[in-house]
Each structure stands twice: as C-alpha cells, then as structure tokens.
Amino acid sequence: MNNPPLVSIVIPTYNHAPMLQRALATVVEQTYQNWNAIVVNNFSTDNTLEVVAAFNDSRIQCVNFRNHGVIGASRNEGIALATGQYLAFLDSDDTWFPTKLEKCVEILESGSDLVCHAEYWIDESGKSRLVAYGPSEAATHHNLIYKGNRISTSATVVRTALLKEVHGFDVAPELISTEDYDLWIRLAAKSNKFAFISEPLGEYHRHDKNVSANIEKHLTAELALLEKHFSANTRFENIIARRRRKALAYYGAGRSLHRTRKHFLALQKYSHSLVIWPISLRLYAAVMLSLIGFFKPKSK
Known part of the structure; x- marks a missing residue:
C-alpha cells in the first residue's frame, strides 16, 4: 500500500x-x-x-x-x-x-x-x-x-x-x-x-476590475471580522485599542484607493479614520497626499 x-x-x-x-x-x-x-x-x-x-x-x-x-x-x-x-x-x-x-x-x-x-x-x-x-x-x-x-x-x-x-x-x-x-x-x-x-x-x-467596489466590500468584511474577534477577546483589550484598530481598517482602505488614484474616495476613508483616531500623524500625511492628487491637473 x-x-x-x-x-x-x-x-x-x-x-x-x-x-x-x-x-x-x-x-x-x-x-x-x-x-x-x-x-x-x-x-x-x-x-x-x-x-x-x-x-x-x-x-x-x-x-x-x-x-x-x-x-x-x-x-x-x-x-x-x-x-x-x-x-x-x-x-x-x-x-x-x-x-x-x-x-x-x-x-x-x-x-x-x-x-x-x-x-x-x-x-x-x-x-x-x-x-x-x-x-x-x-x-x-x-x-x-x-x-x-x-x-x-x-x-x-x-x-x-x-x-x-x-x-x-x-x-x-x-x-x-x-x-x-x-x-x-x-x-x-x-x-x-x-x-x-x-x-x-x-x-x-491581482485582477483590478471594479477596484473601488471590491475595496468597499473588503472594508465591510474586515469590520465584521473585527467585531467577531473583539467580542471573543475582551480580556486583554480596551476601547482605545479597538478604536485604533478600526481606524487602521479605514486607513488601509484609503491607502488602497489612493494607489488606484481614487483620491476623493480615499479622502472619505481617511476622514472616517481620523474621526475614530485623530492622533495619527501618518493619517494627516495621507490626507495631504490625497488632496494633492485630487487637485493635481490630470495629464491629457
């Protein structure tokens, strides 16, 4: 055998x-x-x-x-x-x-x-x-x-x-x-x-068809995942750590949108992240980069 x-x-x-x-x-x-x-x-x-x-x-x-x-x-x-x-x-x-x-x-x-x-x-x-x-x-x-x-x-x-x-x-x-x-x-x-x-x-x-929609769906799924594991792991974390992690999820979605030149959508995600966690320096830097990209004249 x-x-x-x-x-x-x-x-x-x-x-x-x-x-x-x-x-x-x-x-x-x-x-x-x-x-x-x-x-x-x-x-x-x-x-x-x-x-x-x-x-x-x-x-x-x-x-x-x-x-x-x-x-x-x-x-x-x-x-x-x-x-x-x-x-x-x-x-x-x-x-x-x-x-x-x-x-x-x-x-x-x-x-x-x-x-x-x-x-x-x-x-x-x-x-x-x-x-x-x-x-x-x-x-x-x-x-x-x-x-x-x-x-x-x-x-x-x-x-x-x-x-x-x-x-x-x-x-x-x-x-x-x-x-x-x-x-x-x-x-x-x-x-x-x-x-x-x-x-x-x-x-x-990577296959980047309908990128914006896929990023939105992934963000929604990531937030659902976090809720699942936050509720299962209450013994060692507090509200601050959870807020920071949710802000990271929105930041990650913003970064993905920024890489695909969806600057307005990226700004929306960065803004949401800042509301949750307003003390992140890299978030402010990311917002500035997206603003520059948003207002930069598009090449013909």
Whole structure:
C-alpha cells in the first residue's frame, strides 16, 4: 500500500482554465514531489476538466463542488479530502516557484505549524512588487487582531491537523474576502509556531476590475471580522485599542484607493479614520497626499 503524500494542495477554481493550467504546471515542477493536488471546481463552464485531465497525473484530482460564491467553502471541501500531513493553498490564478514546497516542508518538519513565504504581487499590466509577510512576532493571536493581517493564502502551508481542529474557514457571508484572515487568527489562538520565509517563492496575480467596489466590500468584511474577534477577546483589550484598530481598517482602505488614484474616495476613508483616531500623524500625511492628487491637473 502506498504511503499518503506528505503535502496536500487545495486549489479552488471557477472558469479559470488558462490560469489553472499555469498554476498546476508550477505544482508539477516542484523540486519536492511528495504531494497530491485537489482541484475544487465550482462547476466551471469552460474547459477546466480538460485542463486537469491533460496533465495525466494521478496525483491531481478534480472534484466538483458548488460553493455558492464562497471560496472558503471550496477550500473546506479540499481540507476535508486532504490526506497529507501538511496542507498548502494555491488559488488557481496564482503560481509557485519550484522550491516552494521543498523549503516550506523543511521548516514544518522542524516543528512549525504554519509557514508563509514572501511573494511577488503581479498586476494586470505585468508590473510586480515584492511583498513580505510576518515576522513571527507580528503574527501572534493578539497582533493579528489588533495590528492587521500578516499572512497570505497562496503563500502558506499549514499542519492539516491544526486546520481541522479549528474547522477550517468560516463561511459566513459577512466575512467574504477576509475568511483567510479570520482563519489565521483562529489558528494563532491554538499555536504560536508560525514561521516566515523572506525569500519570494510565488506570485500573487491581482485582477483590478471594479477596484473601488471590491475595496468597499473588503472594508465591510474586515469590520465584521473585527467585531467577531473583539467580542471573543475582551480580556486583554480596551476601547482605545479597538478604536485604533478600526481606524487602521479605514486607513488601509484609503491607502488602497489612493494607489488606484481614487483620491476623493480615499479622502472619505481617511476622514472616517481620523474621526475614530485623530492622533495619527501618518493619517494627516495621507490626507495631504490625497488632496494633492485630487487637485493635481490630470495629464491629457
């Protein structure tokens, strides 16, 4: 009888056939080969099934699962089917570098429960920027709640037993787009053995359609997440810390809008942040930059 793979890879997908082919190719090219991949297909209407079949690799299985618009539900289906000691997440539009699993498994085998590596964020124009996560002291249960998310889904490999202990992703509709952040918080409540790799080992591909609406939805979901974890963690925080964290959420939304040149909308978020937490110097600086951007004549 064959031994089960050490790493199970969960790949949710919906009508991303060309990108799924690219993602799976980077899995097959891993220097570490003791894995199986579970493609959780939300009944795609493109040639997703043909893409998976073309690899002709018994380690890659495809299951049809209707997630009703909640990607966390697809990931939970993959977690339920996982047989590996460790579980890696890969969104179907993201990619890994060849040594990703090898380097992550080495750290997990030394006793860590979760490892997350740096990655390149690639926008639709092909422009990239390096994004690092962690460090470990920033990814404690307390700091994840009150200082923000420091972990990325496609850059993470985690001990499967720990994932199942916390029952995977919360699929509540109000948490859509922050269900991964919620998971890291709940994992950190169970373990402080989180490790980070500063070397980029993958690419996160950003799709910026309807940016403003997505930022608004993410902000709403982040505020819902904070209310969930504030109520569950009353023993060590006070009103001041909560106000500061909510202000950070509005500030983050403003920064995202500013980067996409939505200066008026950014100013609205910064203003809301200032009402909640008026003693932040960086907020005043951000307001000034958005004002400059708003009044700057647009190039023809």
